Amino acid sequence: MNDMTSTLPASHKPAPRVIVAEEIPIVRRYLRIALRWRYVILGVIAASLLIALIVTLLMTPRYTAAATIEVSRESGQVTNFEGVEQKEGTADQEFYQTQYGLLKSRSLAERVATQLRLVDDQKFFNLFGVNDSAPALQLANGRYPASGRATRQRIAGEILLRNLGVEPTRMSRLVEIRFTSPDPNLSARIANAWAENFIQTNLERKVQATSYGRDLLQQQLAQQKQRLDESQRQLVGYASQQRIINLPAQGAGENTTAERSIVADNLASLNGALSQATADRIAAEARYRETGGSGASTEALRNGAINGLRQRRAELAAEYQELMTQFEPGYPAARQIKSQIDQIDRSLANEERRVSGSIRADYNSAVERERGLQSQVEQLKASYLDLRRRSIQYNIYQQEVDTNRTLYEGLLQRFKEIGVAGGVGVNNISVVDPADVPQGPSSPRLALNLLIALLAGTILGAGIAFLLEQIDEAIADPAEVERRLGLPLLGSVPKVEGVEPRDALLDRKSDLVDAYLAVQTNLAFTTEHGVPRSLSVTSTRPAEGKSTTALAIATTLARAQRKVILVDGDMRSPSVHFLGGVNHDRGLSNFLSGQDAIAPLLFQMRDLGFDAMSAGPIPPNAAELLTGNRFALLVERLLEIYDHVVIDSPPVMGLADAPLIASRVEGVIFTVESHGIRATMVKTALGRLASANAHVLGGVLTKFEARRAHLGYGYDYGYGYGRDRAANTKEVTE
Structure with missing residues (x-):
């Protein structure tokens, strides 16, 4: 395929291939986060349920008694003038809201406390946990002082209001008065007393309003009579003076003199x-x-x-x-x-x-x-x-x-x-159902508390998982290479356990070989002439699989009948000579130091089908050797002999070697360890390569584990040869 590509005319050569990651749907994205951090979410939910269970068991039982009353719409008015009051249809909501406010008034609460003699009841204050730090609540000879009665009345009213609930029934005139306390009998007494006192206060307000209205109207009648007489005298006097004679108009109203x-x-x-x-x-x-x-x-x-x-x-x-x-x-x-x-x-x-x-x-x-x-x-x-x-x-x-x-x-x-x-005592409020003594506690409710804890734990766990997802910068799956790093994805390489990468490459049916064949295929679309002739393989830091990637790319190119050489460019920590079973007494550093003969510096890797050059003796400063023109000269001379030059480059971070090598080759392959490095560090390394005018061809995700991948990708390297081998192994085992 590479030979055919290289022979195509320039107008027909394929353009560089750019791999664009598909945008993950939002539902799958959140589900992926939930599955990835499922243990954190489950742990938070379990802790919330446990806390809710403990708190529920430690809470004091409380009993709620409810009395139901009916509040009818009042129609009485002190004055019947149009415009003084709103009409009934538009004032209903205002009227009922006023009644609900009166039910929760401080004066009514203090009246109930006085009627039930709660003001001087020590058990009442102890039942609601009121301390005796106030002078009005300090006992003298086993009784409360009379001088603090007003203060105790105010405190008792506040206690009643805190534990009172007024709940109107929707689309009706019924109102439920609820009172909650640790004593069921006390709850029923207070609820019934509250309804009765509300009715009494309502009657008292009506009597007071009637008496006040009658006196006020009597005064206004006298004043209005005087004004009417005076205006009539003025009218008759003026008509006589001006000799104005008018006749009564036909169809005149009752209250006018037309x-x-x-x-x-x-x-x-x-x-x-x-x-x-x-x-x-x-x-x-x-x-x-x-x-x-x-x-x-x-x-x-x-x-x-x-x-x-x-x-x-x-x-x-x-x-x-x-x-x-x-x-x-x-x-x-x-x-x-x-x-x-x-x-x-x-x-x-x-x-x-x-x-x-x-x-x-x-x-x-x-x-x-x-x-x-x-x-x-x-x-x-x-x-x-x-x-x-x-x-x-x-x-x-x-x-x-x-x-x-x-x-x-x-x-x-x-x-x-x-x-x-005025003498008719008509009341628009009546008791429908008096409060009964509750037979069971209204709180705490274990099932409700556990349900609330479950919802709260789920929300809290989801929030923590989302926060951890935002903090986590590891590259989790191949799609994130494009989405988070902006690199075209050349391929993803599975993690190999229990076998050396060299041995895995020798097995042409291995998953590793299949993965790097996909990388080679994508490399063929990165330039107009196919796979770049000179390329380096680097990474952000050591142990991310760059040496294995360089070895694998050289192997796959050699198996494609191309003449390939692998150069160990990491003169600080060489590794290629181990793969060939030789030492690094002769290699790259010798040529960079001035030796012109290349052949003595090479050795063959016959089992993999290509030549290699070790890093050579470790120099005092590798960067100084790379700054000259010797490395570019070496690449140029090697390309006269070989079809492809693959360079195992040092890591980018902390060293100047990788940018120097990257600037001398046609393209750079950047390896990223899956679940092993933060995206910000990778971006920093890519920035250093960009500043050196390096051409980054794309990224290779190494040490990828499909079982740890995010939801929805379904990567599977067990297809084909690997699956057959697994099936055969299963048959032998059985």
């Missing part, structure tokens, strides 16, 4: 007559203009006599025309008919003149009548305007009289209603 003036009535009547006269004049004028001085008018056409004459003339004209067909005009019969026709024409003209004269007379009469009415209307307008000017103050006095009368009558009616209802 009036109408004589001038306004006359003006309205004459104005109506004027409108009718104008209409009549317009109609007469239209008829007159239609005649135009001739008889061809609508009236003439509708006249019976004229129509009869015209019909007779038409008949005579027809007879005359018939005679003319046989005789001359001088014929006696023809002259007679002609004479009749002329007589009829004179009669028609006279009749039409009579109709026209009648129309003209009607028109003149209509004009005169309109002028007369117009003159009278103008006079009444002047009189009405003068009356309006003088009636402005009159109307002000009239409105004041109407307002005062309305207020007075309303107050008087309300005063009568309060006088009747």
